[in-house]
Amino acid sequence: MFLQRKILRKGLDSLPLSSRTVSSEEDIEKGRGFFAPIFPYSEREAATNNFDAAREIGGGGFCTVYYGMLRDGREIAVKRLYGNNYRRVRQFINELEVLSRFRQTHLVSLYGSTAHRSRILLLVYEYVPNGTVFGHLHGERAKSGGLPWSTRMKIAVESACALAYLHASDIIHRDVKTKNILLEYDFHVKVADFGLSRLFPLDVTHVSAAPQGTPGYVDPEYHEFHRFTDKSDVYSFGVVLIELISSLPAVEIAGN
Numbered sequence: 044m045f046l047q048r049k050i051l052r053k054g055l056d057s058l059p060l061s062s063r064t065v066s067s068e069e070d071i072e073k074g075r076g077f078f079a080p081i082f083p084y085s086e087r088e089a090a091t092n093n094f095d096a097a098r099e100i101g102g103g104g105f106c107t108v109y110y111g112m113l114r115d116g117r118e119i120a121v122k123r124l125y126g127n128n129y130r131r132v133r134q135f136i137n138e139l140e141v142l143s144r145f146r147q148t149h150l151v152s153l154y155g156s157t158a159h160r161s162r163i164l165l166l167v168y169e170y171v172p173n174g175t176v177f178g179h180l181h182g183e184r185a186k187s188g189g190l191p192w193s194t195r196m197k198i199a200v201e202s203a204c205a206l207a208y209l210h211a212s213d214i215i216h217r218d219v220k221t222k223n224i225l226l227e228y229d230f231h232v233k234v235a236d237f238g239l240s241r242l243f244p245l246d247v248t249h250v251s252a253a254p255q256g257t258p259g260y261v262d263p264e265y266h267e268f269h270r271f272t273d274k275s276d277v278y279s280f281g282v283v284l285i286e287l288i289s290s291l292p293a294v295e296i297a298g299n
Contacts, residue, residue, distance in 0.1 A: 080155035087111070087157050087165050091121055105131065110170065118170035119154060123163065134238030135164045141237040142168075145212050149205035151225060151235040171233045176283070177221035181292050194230050195287045201232035206280060210273045215243045217271065219279035220260045220293065221286055243273055259293030 090111035091098050100120065101108040109121045122138075124131050135156070142153035157165040176198055178184040190198075202224055209216055217239040225233040239255050256265075260282050262275040282293050 082155045082157045082165075082167060084157050084163070084165070086114075087121055087167065090119060094121075094123065105134075113154075117154070118172075120168045120170045122166040122168065124166070131164060135166065137240050138166050138237045141214060141240050145209070145214065147205060147208045149201045149232045149234055150208070151233040168235070169233075171225035171227060171235075173226040173228050173230065175222050176224040176226065176287070179226065180221060180286055180290050189290050190230075190287075197230060198224065198226070198232055199284055199287055202234060202280065202283065205232065205234040206276055209240075210243075210276070213243050215241050215271060215273055216276050216279075217241060218256050218260075219276050219283060220257050221283055222257075224283070241271075257293075 088094065090113055091109040092111075094107075094109055098110045099107055100110045102122075106122050106124045109123065111119045111121050113119055124135055135158075138153070139156055142150065146152070151171060152169040154167045154169065156167060157163070173179075174182075174184050179190055202219075206216065206219065216234070216237065218236055219234075223234065223236040225235050227233065256279070260279040262271065262278040265271040265275045285291070286293060
């Protein structure tokens with residue numbers, strides 16, 4: 044694994060994740076230094092029918108995700124980030140850096156981005172149509188009898204492959220959970236949401252940072268000592284595995 048990480052790092056050391064200095068708001072709006080196309084804001088409005096509430100397909104306290112369609116017929120998911128502050132901008136840049144530089148079968152594909160008047164930050168992804176693992180285990184998509192064991196195994200293996208690729212590329216996801224594992228119609232996995240991701244250099248034993256992530260999934264040592272490693276992702280993935288086996292939500296698992 045060490046050798047694999049060294050090989051994958053070749054050519055990337057000049058562009059370390061989370062260390063880029065954004066010199067101006069114009070840099071973000073014009074995508075300077077990034078590797079993803081910049082879409083005009085008007086195109087994203089048209090693609091989502093002016094961000095019609097009827098097209099909302101997900102989100103949380105800091106973002107809303109809309110279904111849309113590009114002029115070439117590709118279906119897309121548009122994440123609209125709220126809150127014009129350092130944290131939102133940092134998450135926006137993290138997503139751009141990870142998904143424009145690292146591509147793997149089981150990572151969601153980024154098509155591009157939009158920064159409109161330094162207030163609205165949009166990320167444009169491929170549309171993954173079959174919801175999340177969380178939805179199939181605990182939400183509206185959950186069915187009597189649940190997912191077949193063969194499907195659960197496929198989800199576990201493909202999610203592990205995605206994490207192994209990230210860790211070999213010196214990236215820690217930091218928010219591994221069933222809500223961030225998207226599914227195709229055939230239940231192939233697409234891992235998403237890289238806003239909290241961080242670089243984990245070869246020459247360090249851990250990275251220090253205030254705990255972030257989702258209750259029930261956060262590594263207890265990271266929560267207590269404010270130090271995380273790639274093993275923090277492994278802990279979170281372990282919770283995902285228990286969810287797949289038990290069909291119980293993570294908070295209930297953690298409580299027990």
